[in-house]
Amino acid sequence: MRYPRKGALLALPMVAALVLAGCGGGGAGSGDDSVSFYNTEPENPLLPGDTNENGGSNVVDLMWTGLYSYNPDTGKPVPQMADSVQKTSPTTYDIKIKKGWKFHDGTEVKAKNFVDSWNYTAYAPNAMVDANYLHAIKGYEDVHPEDEKAKPKTDKMSGLQVKGDYEFAVTLSAPFSTFDKQLGYEAFFPMPDQFFKAPDKEKWADHPIGNGPMKFVERRPNTYIKMTRNDGYQGSNKVKFKNVESRIYSTAEAGYQDLVSGNLDFDDTLPPLALADGKYKQDLKDHNAQKNSMTFGYLGLPQYVPQYRDPNLRKALSLAIDREQIAKQIFHGTRSPADGWVPPVMDGAQPGACGDMCKYDPAKAKEFLAKSGYKGEISISSNSDGGNKEWIEAACGSITKTLGLKCRLDMQTSFGQFNQVVRAKKNPGAFRGTWVADYPTVENFLTQLYGTGGSANKFEYSNPAFDKKLAEAAAAPDSDSGNKLYSDAEKMLKNDMPVIPLFFYNVPYGWSDKLSKGSFSLFNKPYVPGFEPAKH
């Protein structure tokens, strides 16, 4: 044995030095004029056209403002950058934007920033996840051909025309009565000139420049995104705090503990331990609320599995599920039983489209089952994570108890895996699904899901009469009469039951002492401009 002993002794002071050095750092307190909210890590670069999930849109919505924003309580579009959006014919719109709005780099927002941004998002080689939100615009097929191998003819949609610094015209390929209500969605946000010049868009997205109420300050991936107020902001959705932090938590439990102890200011992802017996209502007295969101949970019944084609069986299943009990016992009231295919909080929606077919009724369920003559087993596919297993087990139990049919769970390990199985039509039977509104139109809950060939029509449902009604609604002169026709289409679903409506979401959330009121939007996300500072 030779020198190692000295080495071992040397290690000790080093550890001590590290300890001492570390103690000096940290402890930087945050000022009173800042607010933090619970978030998850954005799954895509911070670009509006590449954002389609809450983690990203919660920050993108603060850093950008489109033609409209949405009222968090009613979902109605509120004009922001839009000075006027005029429908000049069933397929053409003339859009004027307000003058003097600036991006965070000081350049003015002009009509071309909108047009260039929409073109960029739609152009196939740019591979933006939101590309198909622009499919209604004329010339979309030329920049984004349906066949993925085909080369796009051009990178500009013919339906977009800049008519001046503050005016542009949009031509649609077919009438679409609720088109203007979509214009507050992320895919329709403007982008600054420097974005288009940037050679590496992902690098650019590390320090994004928008035109919204908050400016980007700093991002530590997986940890936080810090933003500061854009003081020259002219929109009505101003933020009442100087600094906003989107904080990422690895577990809902940790976020909740932070909320209760005042380290976090807003939390809309309360963990089961807080929901059980309404514990959060005691922990957060006068600092909690619950809100219906535009989120719809359903059980899809695929047409490509022959035994599910009989509407009588579909109705029997719908009548056999005790939604009330599952909502209360498993979801602790965070879901309410669905009585239609469109959440009733939606502007222009007519509640109760499913009516008695969505109420638990064992006698009637047995009647319909007898009519269908079905005796086999039922299977439900889902991903097992995200708290899905428990309620599907309960739904299965409810079916077995009422109808005496065997019910089997087909659980996939992750959402991606589950989605892939369903898209490949390899699922043995029914499967669960969730749909969150992107923009507040009844249409948003119907065309994509049940229209023939709709992008989310995984059930291969096709009903010519229903399609005709949708086309009629799309051709309506304005969005209000359009909504009415869409609601009529919704009622037609009751005969076929392409999917069984199960739940509408009813989200509980809480806030800290720093706020006198937290705000949650019915788009199922926090609404930071609605956070009111507490008065001291």
Added chain:
Amino acid sequence: MGRYILRRLLQLIPVFFGTTLLIYVLVWLVPGDPFAGKCGDRACPPAYIEQMTHKYNLDQNIFVQYFLYLGKLFQGDFGQTYSGVDISTLIGQAYPITVRLAIIALIFEGVIGLAAGIITGLGRKRFVDNLVMISTLVLISLPVFVTGFIIQVVFGMDLGWMSVTVSSDAPWGELIAPGFVLASLSMAYVARLTRTSIKENKRADYVRTAIAKGQPQKRVIGIHLLRNSAIPVMTFLGQDLGALMGGAIVTEGVFNIKGIGGLVKQGIETKESMQVVGLVTILVLVFLVMNLIVDLLYAVLDPRIRYD
């Protein structure tokens, strides 16, 4: 000694290639297209899926993919997550935090665990012995997340002595409680292991010889008994340090510490395979080096072991 270290370091090379290949293939071969769930209930634009597939070389044979990955790795490029964040940035942020947490946990294990073990091993007090045995039994039987929640609720929320979760910079002070939680299980093992080891060696021939030679008791215990008893404990602590450096998924989750464990968990959950491969590659390297260091430390403790 020098040649021994060199030999061990050279052995690391095939081990590194073998493990990374295995990890790469296993992680990417997990069924499920990573982009299948990216657009929720909607279908993703095919152009998006195609470009992402190309970016991650998923259109190539898995072994070609591996060598392309290795090629980049040797240039220090760990690749990017699907959201375009450099994985090296993520590792660079998380590793210092994990190392701090591991050091604190190791200090707890070493100081409290060893002290309790030595006191009960050498002493004859029934009460102290029972106390240590029972308290360690409690720690061993409690799952870590329970210990974590108890500490969090009692000291963080009720007494307000510490912040409930750890802030993003994770300074040393805030990591003391999580470090204790993380160390609790191993601490109990160290105490028991030390106690047993000392009790056994007390009756060893060389101890009896030392006493018979008339050496003072201090020397018998300090040099002969304790040093020999430390070998199994050292092995345990070494392995444990390797494991601690790999991050602590449960403890990090409870206290919202942004360390390596959380990154691995998040990578697996969101199918960020590139992130998982990069992290596990680093962990393999750390574990190998830790093992080497522990082996070298044996020579310090046991004069019979020589590496020449």
